[in-house]
Amino acid sequence: DAAISIDTMKPGVARAAVHAGAGLWNDVNALRAEGAPETAMELGVPVCLMHMQGEPRTMQADPHYDDVVNDVARYLGQRVGVLLSTGFDRSLIVLDPGIGFGKTLEHNLKLIASLEHFVSLGLPVLFGASRKRFINAIDETATDALDRLGGSLTVALQAARAGCAIVRVHDVRETAQALKVQAEIARYAD
Numbered sequence: 001d002a003a004i005s006i007d008t009m010k011p012g013v014a015r016a017a018v019h020a021g022a023g024l025w026n027d028v029n030a031l032r033a034e035g036a037p038e039t040a041m042e043l044g045v046p047v048c049l050m051h052m053q054g055e056p057r058t059m060q061a062d063p064h065y066d067d068v069v070n071d072v073a074r075y076l077g078q079r080v081g082v083l084l085s086t087g088f089d090r091s092l093i094v095l096d097p098g099i100g101f102g103k104t105l106e107h108n109l110k111l112i113a114s115l116e117h118f119v120s121l122g123l124p125v126l127f128g129a130s131r132k133r134f135i136n137a138i139d140e141t142a143t144d145a146l147d148r149l150g151g152s153l154t155v156a157l158q159a160a161r162a163g164c165a166i167v168r169v170h171d172v173r174e175t176a177q178a179l180k181v182q183a184e185i186a187r188y189a190d
Contacts, residue, residue: 005048011039018043024094026126028052028101030079041086048094048126049079053102060102068107069114072097073121080123094166095121099129099155105137112155115162124165129155131170145170153178 006017009029014036018025023045030049031037040047051072053063065071076095084090097111097118108129118125129135135151136142142151149171156167156175160182169175 009033009036011036015039015043018045024048026050026096028056028098030076031083032079037083037086037088040083041088044089044092046092046094047083047088048096049076049083050096050126051075051098051101056101063102063104063107065107068103068110069117072111073117076118077121090123094124094126096126096128099127100132100134105134108132108134112158115159115164119163125159125163126166126168127156127159127164128168129159130168130175149174157182 003024004022005024005026006014006022007026007028008014008017009027009032011033014022014025014027024047025040025043025045026048027036028050029036029052031040031047053059053065054061076097080090080093080095083093095118097115099108099111103111112129115125115127130152131145131148135148135155139148139151142148152169152171153175156169157178159167160179167175167179
Protein backbone atom coordinates (compact mmCIF):
# COMPACT_ATOMS: atom_id res chain seq x y z
CA ASP A 1 0.00 0.00 0.00
CA ALA A 2 3.02 2.31 0.13
CA ALA A 3 3.59 4.95 -2.51
CA ILE A 4 6.71 4.38 -4.59
CA SER A 5 8.80 7.27 -5.87
CA ILE A 6 11.36 7.10 -8.68
CA ASP A 7 14.36 9.39 -8.33
CA THR A 8 15.73 10.01 -11.81
CA MET A 9 16.70 12.74 -14.25
CA LYS A 10 16.05 10.46 -17.23
CA PRO A 11 12.58 10.47 -18.84
CA GLY A 12 13.01 6.91 -20.12
CA VAL A 13 13.79 5.62 -16.63
CA ALA A 14 10.82 7.53 -15.22
CA ARG A 15 8.54 6.06 -17.89
CA ALA A 16 9.70 2.49 -17.14
CA ALA A 17 9.38 3.02 -13.38
CA VAL A 18 5.88 4.47 -13.61
CA HIS A 19 4.81 1.59 -15.87
CA ALA A 20 6.22 -0.76 -13.20
CA GLY A 21 4.14 0.94 -10.46
CA ALA A 22 5.97 4.06 -9.28
CA GLY A 23 3.56 6.83 -8.41
CA LEU A 24 5.80 9.90 -8.12
CA TRP A 25 8.69 11.18 -10.23
CA ASN A 26 11.33 12.96 -8.14
CA ASP A 27 13.76 14.82 -10.41
CA VAL A 28 16.81 16.57 -8.92
CA ASN A 29 17.17 18.21 -12.34
CA ALA A 30 13.63 19.69 -12.24
CA LEU A 31 12.72 18.14 -15.62
CA ARG A 32 15.49 19.95 -17.53
CA ALA A 33 16.37 16.87 -19.62
CA GLU A 34 15.19 16.91 -23.21
CA GLY A 35 11.59 15.72 -23.39
CA ALA A 36 11.18 15.51 -19.60
CA PRO A 37 8.24 17.95 -19.26
CA GLU A 38 6.40 16.19 -22.08
CA THR A 39 7.11 12.80 -20.49
CA ALA A 40 5.72 14.05 -17.19
CA MET A 41 2.56 15.20 -18.99
CA GLU A 42 2.26 11.79 -20.66
CA LEU A 43 2.73 9.87 -17.39
CA GLY A 44 0.33 12.03 -15.36
CA VAL A 45 1.84 11.15 -11.97
CA PRO A 46 2.89 13.71 -9.36
CA VAL A 47 6.29 15.28 -10.05
CA CYS A 48 8.73 16.74 -7.54
CA LEU A 49 10.80 19.56 -9.00
CA MET A 50 14.01 20.01 -7.02
CA HIS A 51 16.51 22.84 -7.15
CA MET A 52 20.13 21.93 -7.77
CA GLN A 53 22.85 24.36 -8.77
CA GLY A 54 25.23 22.74 -11.24
CA GLU A 55 25.52 19.02 -11.83
CA PRO A 56 25.80 16.26 -9.20
CA ARG A 57 29.57 15.89 -9.71
CA THR A 58 30.32 19.61 -9.53
CA MET A 59 27.47 21.10 -7.51
CA GLN A 60 29.54 21.68 -4.36
CA ALA A 61 32.40 23.42 -6.21
CA ASP A 62 31.92 26.98 -4.94
CA PRO A 63 28.14 27.45 -5.18
CA HIS A 64 27.08 31.11 -5.39
CA TYR A 65 23.74 32.93 -5.15
CA ASP A 66 22.82 36.60 -5.09
CA ASP A 67 19.98 35.77 -2.66
CA VAL A 68 19.63 32.04 -2.12
CA VAL A 69 15.96 32.07 -1.07
CA ASN A 70 14.77 34.26 -3.93
CA ASP A 71 17.09 32.62 -6.48
CA VAL A 72 15.84 29.13 -5.59
CA ALA A 73 12.19 30.26 -5.52
CA ARG A 74 12.56 31.99 -8.90
CA TYR A 75 14.16 28.89 -10.43
CA LEU A 76 11.41 26.61 -9.11
CA GLY A 77 8.78 29.03 -10.39
CA GLN A 78 10.35 28.94 -13.85
CA ARG A 79 10.39 25.14 -13.83
CA VAL A 80 6.73 25.07 -12.76
CA GLY A 81 5.93 27.38 -15.67
CA VAL A 82 7.68 25.09 -18.15
CA LEU A 83 5.77 22.09 -16.82
CA LEU A 84 2.42 23.91 -16.83
CA SER A 85 3.00 24.96 -20.44
CA THR A 86 2.60 21.28 -21.42
CA GLY A 87 -0.86 21.21 -19.86
CA PHE A 88 0.36 19.37 -16.75
CA ASP A 89 -2.03 19.44 -13.79
CA ARG A 90 -0.77 22.00 -11.23
CA SER A 91 -2.18 19.91 -8.38
CA LEU A 92 0.40 17.20 -9.18
CA ILE A 93 3.47 19.43 -8.69
CA VAL A 94 5.65 19.26 -5.57
CA LEU A 95 8.60 21.60 -4.88
CA ASP A 96 11.91 20.79 -3.18
CA PRO A 97 14.42 23.58 -2.41
CA GLY A 98 17.23 21.01 -2.67
CA ILE A 99 18.99 21.18 0.66
CA GLY A 100 22.61 20.16 0.12
CA PHE A 101 22.48 20.26 -3.66
CA GLY A 102 24.85 23.02 -4.74
CA LYS A 103 24.65 24.92 -1.47
CA THR A 104 27.00 25.95 1.32
CA LEU A 105 26.16 25.58 5.00
CA GLU A 106 24.94 29.18 5.06
CA HIS A 107 22.75 28.63 1.98
CA ASN A 108 21.19 25.52 3.55
CA LEU A 109 20.48 27.29 6.83
CA LYS A 110 18.92 30.30 5.08
CA LEU A 111 16.68 27.97 3.06
CA ILE A 112 15.63 26.01 6.16
CA ALA A 113 14.90 29.24 8.03
CA SER A 114 12.79 30.40 5.06
CA LEU A 115 10.74 27.28 4.31
CA GLU A 116 7.53 29.26 4.88
CA HIS A 117 8.44 31.28 1.77
CA PHE A 118 8.38 28.13 -0.36
CA VAL A 119 5.17 26.88 1.26
CA SER A 120 3.57 30.26 0.47
CA LEU A 121 4.08 29.58 -3.26
CA GLY A 122 0.94 27.44 -3.04
CA LEU A 123 2.37 24.05 -3.95
CA PRO A 124 3.28 21.19 -1.61
CA VAL A 125 6.90 21.32 -0.46
CA LEU A 126 9.06 18.25 0.01
CA PHE A 127 11.89 18.71 2.51
CA GLY A 128 14.81 16.31 2.56
CA ALA A 129 17.71 17.01 4.89
CA SER A 130 17.94 13.80 6.89
CA ARG A 131 21.54 12.88 7.79
CA LYS A 132 22.97 15.50 5.40
CA ARG A 133 26.55 16.73 5.69
CA PHE A 134 25.60 20.26 6.71
CA ILE A 135 24.73 18.77 10.13
CA ASN A 136 28.36 17.65 10.44
CA ALA A 137 29.46 21.19 9.56
CA ILE A 138 27.55 22.38 12.64
CA ASP A 139 28.47 19.43 14.89
CA GLU A 140 31.98 18.27 14.03
CA THR A 141 31.47 15.07 16.06
CA ALA A 142 28.79 13.90 13.59
CA THR A 143 31.26 12.65 10.98
CA ASP A 144 29.24 9.50 10.28
CA ALA A 145 25.75 9.91 8.80
CA LEU A 146 24.38 7.68 11.57
CA ASP A 147 25.51 10.30 14.12
CA ARG A 148 23.16 12.95 12.71
CA LEU A 149 19.82 11.88 14.18
CA GLY A 150 19.50 14.89 16.49
CA GLY A 151 20.14 17.37 13.68
CA SER A 152 17.86 15.44 11.34
CA LEU A 153 15.01 15.54 13.85
CA THR A 154 15.55 19.26 14.43
CA VAL A 155 15.24 20.15 10.76
CA ALA A 156 12.30 17.77 10.25
CA LEU A 157 10.44 19.54 13.05
CA GLN A 158 11.30 22.91 11.53
CA ALA A 159 9.97 21.73 8.16
CA ALA A 160 6.72 20.55 9.74
CA ARG A 161 6.29 23.86 11.60
CA ALA A 162 6.85 25.70 8.31
CA GLY A 163 4.08 23.69 6.63
CA CYS A 164 6.07 21.34 4.39
CA ALA A 165 3.81 18.59 3.07
CA ILE A 166 6.44 15.85 2.84
CA VAL A 167 9.51 15.23 5.00
CA ARG A 168 11.97 12.69 3.56
CA VAL A 169 13.80 10.87 6.35
CA HIS A 170 15.95 7.86 7.10
CA ASP A 171 14.90 7.36 10.73
CA VAL A 172 11.17 6.95 10.21
CA ARG A 173 10.07 5.79 13.68
CA GLU A 174 12.05 8.46 15.52
CA THR A 175 10.93 11.23 13.16
CA ALA A 176 7.28 10.15 13.28
CA GLN A 177 7.45 10.18 17.08
CA ALA A 178 9.02 13.66 17.14
CA LEU A 179 6.35 14.98 14.76
CA LYS A 180 3.54 13.41 16.83
CA VAL A 181 4.86 14.96 20.03
CA GLN A 182 5.26 18.35 18.34
CA ALA A 183 1.67 18.15 17.02
CA GLU A 184 0.33 17.33 20.51
CA ILE A 185 2.22 20.24 22.05
CA ALA A 186 0.84 22.55 19.35
CA ARG A 187 -2.69 21.56 20.33
CA TYR A 188 -2.11 23.23 23.72
CA ALA A 189 -0.48 26.39 22.43
CA ASP A 190 -2.44 29.60 22.77
